[in-house]
Amino acid sequence: MAVLTGIPLGVLAALRPGSGLDLSVMVLALLGVSMPVFWFGLLAILIFSVGLGWFPVAGKGTLAHLILPAITLGINATALLARMTRGTLLEVLSQDYIRTARAKGLAERVVIFKHALRNALIPVVTVVGLEFGTLLSGAVITETIFAWPGLGQLLVGSILARDYPVVQGAVLLVAITFVLINLLVDLLYATIDPRVRYD
Amino acid sequence: MTRPWRRLIRHRLAQAGFLLLFLYLLGALFAPFLAPYSPYSQDLRSTYIPPLAGLSLRGPGGEWGLWVSPAFRHPLEGVQVRWEEKYPVRFLVRGEAWSWLGVRGELHLFGVEGPARLYLLGTDEQGRDLFSRILYGIPISLSIGLVAVGIGLLLGTPLGALPAYLGGRWDLLAQRLVDILLAFPGILLAIVLVAILGPGLLNGMIAVGIAAVPIYARLVRGVVLSLKSLDYVEAARALGASHARILLRHILPNALTPLLIQTSLQMAIAILFAAGLGFLGLGARPPEPEWGLMLARGREYLAVAPHVATFPGLAIVGLVLAFNLLGDALRDALDPRSR
Numbered sequence: 001m002a003v004l005t006g007i008p009l010g011v012l013a014a015l016r017p018g019s020g021l022d023l024s025v026m027v028l029a030l031l032g033v034s035m036p037v038f039w040f041g042l043l044a045i046l047i048f049s050v051g052l053g054w055f056p057v058a059g060k061g062t063l064a065h066l067i068l069p070a071i072t073l074g075i076n077a078t079a080l081l082a083r084m085t086r087g088t089l090l091e092v093l094s095q096d097y098i099r100t101a102r103a104k105g106l107a108e109r110v111v112i113f114k115h116a117l118r119n120a121l122i123p124v125v126t127v128v129g130l131e132f133g134t135l136l137s138g139a140v141i142t143e144t145i146f147a148w149p150g151l152g153q154l155l156v157g158s159i160l161a162r163d164y165p166v167v168q169g170a171v172l173l174v175a176i177t178f179v180l181i182n183l184l185v186d187l188l189y190a191t192i193d194p195r196v197r198y199d
Numbered sequence: 200m201t202r203p204w205r206r207l208i209r210h211r212l213a214q215a216g217f218l219l220l221f222l223y224l225l226g227a228l229f230a231p232f233l234a235p236y237s238p239y240s241q242d243l244r245s246t247y248i249p250p251l252a253g254l255s256l257r258g259p260g261g262e263w264g265l266w267v268s269p270a271f272r273h274p275l276e277g278v279q280v281r282w283e284e285k286y287p288v289r290f291l292v293r294g295e296a297w298s299w300l301g302v303r304g305e306l307h308l309f310g311v312e313g314p315a316r317l318y319l320l321g322t323d324e325q326g327r328d329l330f331s332r333i334l335y336g337i338p339i340s341l342s343i344g345l346v347a348v349g350i351g352l353l354l355g356t357p358l359g360a361l362p363a364y365l366g367g368r369w370d371l372l373a374q375r376l377v378d379i380l381l382a383f384p385g386i387l388l389a390i391v392l393v394a395i396l397g398p399g400l401l402n403g404m405i406a407v408g409i410a411a412v413p414i415y416a417r418l419v420r421g422v423v424l425s426l427k428s429l430d431y432v433e434a435a436r437a438l439g440a441s442h443a444r445i446l447l448r449h450i451l452p453n454a455l456t457p458l459l460i461q462t463s464l465q466m467a468i469a470i471l472f473a474a475g476l477g478f479l480g481l482g483a484r485p486p487e488p489e490w491g492l493m494l495a496r497g498r499e500y501l502a503v504a505p506h507v508a509t510f511p512g513l514a515i516v517g518l519v520l521a522f523n524l525l526g527d528a529l530r531d532a533l534d535p536r537s538r
Binding site for chain 2: 031033034035036037038039042043045046050130132133136137138140141144145155159160164171174175178179
């Protein structure tokens with residue numbers, strides 16, 4: 001979700017720097033990175049579950065149980081990706097090769113998506129990888145809010161109960177997953193950027 | 200004043216950030232004066248009173264002004280207000296005695312004359328005034344941020360600078376250490392450290408601080424590596440400068456700008472992390488007016504008293520936003536690459 005909304009928002013903002021759209025996306029993104037996940041989660045429960053009754057308040061079960069926790073978990077990453085994409089895309093758009101691409105009469109769509117975005121995405125991919133880790137650890141808090149019986153709740157519960165073997169196991173699992181994801185990100189570089197080679 | 204600093208002061212984001220931070224600092228400094236009540240004084244007859252309950256603009260004789268009627272919670276019928284009693288709101292009143300930073304007093308910015316209480320932001324599960332608790336929470340969150348960032352700076356800078364400067368085996372060793380710390384993403388490192396140290400406010404600060412160490416170490420390492428083989432460093436060495444002098448006087452000053460930017464952003468992260476720990480019950484302990492902890496208590500009665508969770512969260516957002524704004528503005532103003 002973060003990738004699907006964050007990157008397009010960043011692209012939109014970068015295409016019209018200084019416009020109202022750019023400003024509102026950036027203000028929202030700044031708020032998004034400044035918000036504690038647990039507070040946003042509680043507000044989401046208050047508005048969508050208690051107030052409007054669209055989603056269940058907490059617990060595990062249907063797909064509907066998954067929506068609010070997923071949005072809550074993704075909100076910080078979305079905001080961060082929007083900021084990041086805008087920043088790198090703006091930088092790339094001022095490069096000489098973008099002017100060249102425009103000069104040879106390519107459609108703006110092709111310039112943006114094939115020439116600019118591909119180059120701008122390299123640092124963004126790094127952040128996506130790192131954000132995966134933040135999501136893994138953010139799940140600890142999100143699961144507590146929504147009473148989702150997952151690894152995060154197990155971790156907090158076992159810390160409070162001083163059940164150290166379980167703490168070690170849970171932490172190790174998260175750390176290994178995170179390291180593996182970062183390895184994947186490193187491998188992904190080579191696909192996006194042909195200059196990167198692992199011999 | 201140099202150009203970057205002037206640019207910073209004119210920066211609109213920076214102005215917003217400075218203003219927010221200034222308001223929070225004022226709040227922290229004058230907390231007991233601005234807060235009408237003690238953050239610990241409870242009243243079990245008035246739990247979960249909504250914000251501004253019992254406030255009216257007309258007095259008993261119909262005269263205009265701010266008047267408060269006693270609000271309390273009936274065990275069956277919920278919040279009740281005794282509208283027939285009205286007491287005036289007064290400014291600069293004598294109320295509960297306080298002692299703050301070595302100063303004693305009993306003067307408060309505002310208060311109610313009579314047996315009613317004015318709850319600007321309502322009360323929590325023990326009938327404590329939420330507004331007072333949020334004010335007293337500012338110094339807690341600020342000091343968590345400062346201590347945590349201080350630990351990160353003091354441990355992270357040498358961990359990044361020395362091995363990078365010495366190179367070889369030391370560099371390898373330090374890098375692996377940083378790698379290990381970085382394998383625990385985000386708040387998880389802080390959670391793990393709390394699991395080792397045990398829950399509590401001080402341990403929470405230490406944990407959040409250590410979680411910042413690898414970030415500083417990596418930042419400083421990058422700067423040192425990029426500079427240590429430059430000609431001017433070589434020249435200093437040829438002139439007979441000691442290693443300590445080269446590192447401290449010639450290399451590290453170049454890291455000040457990125458460190459300053461990082462520190463502002465890191466304050467924001469530290470405050471968020473500490474609130475997260477408090478929320479999970481791993482940070483500050485009750486009855487401490489720590490925002491994350493207050494939010495966690497508000498979660499239990501979200502439907503009945505949404506204000507208990509909403510306002511501490513807003514307080515966190517504001518403070519974190521201030522540091523994020525400052526960090527962004529610092530980067531815009533001081534980083535030569537982002538022009």
